[in-house]
Amino acid sequence: MTDGVVRVLLVDDHPLFRAGLRAALESSPGLVVAGEAQTAGEVPQAVERHRPDLVVMDLSLPDGSGLDATRRLTEQHPGLPVLMLTMADDDGSLLAALQAGARGYLVKGAGREEVLHAVRTVAAGGAVFGADIASRITALLTGSRLREAGQLFPSLTTREAEVLDLVARGLDNHRIARELFVAEKTVRNHVTHIFEKLNVATRAEAVARARDMGLGDTGG
Structure with missing residues (x-):
């Protein structure tokens, strides 16, 4: 931050929404929209060009997922916080955003003051989630739904989630094939897809x- 001014990068493919959000942010002292991006592919260059203190990211973008863009940002710019502002209100998207490294998660439709508070808090190093979302995080992290791989990793198919759970139990491909009554080659294909979707290179990472x-x- 320069002179206490928070520079924000908006990533959303809807021009009217960006315009409304820009107006709301810039009507508040100490906040300025440094730049905008419409696609996930534009994000790295926009960050390099505008040097924001915070990125406000939509989950659904024309060329990919805001989750992937967030994951890349947290890897390449560890100190740059991301606030998800999205229409998605499901538990899988929420957990995936947390896993990707988002520091906040608001659903579009949140009030102006709630958005401004979230931007300031996340930019200052805090974490912010909508009131109902905060209570759901607690339930998700303590309840049995945490055990469901399909919710934890929504990009995976049901069978890929099943394979991942067996991989995490320490089973090799041969044993997984026997467990699921499929060919070992089929398991290898599933594992390859899992690696790609989770952005990992080795079985140990998965x-x-x-x-x-x-x-x-x-x-259990």
């Missing part, structure tokens, strides 16, 4: 990601 989210526990 296991670590899955176990971080509570999968692979052979005790």
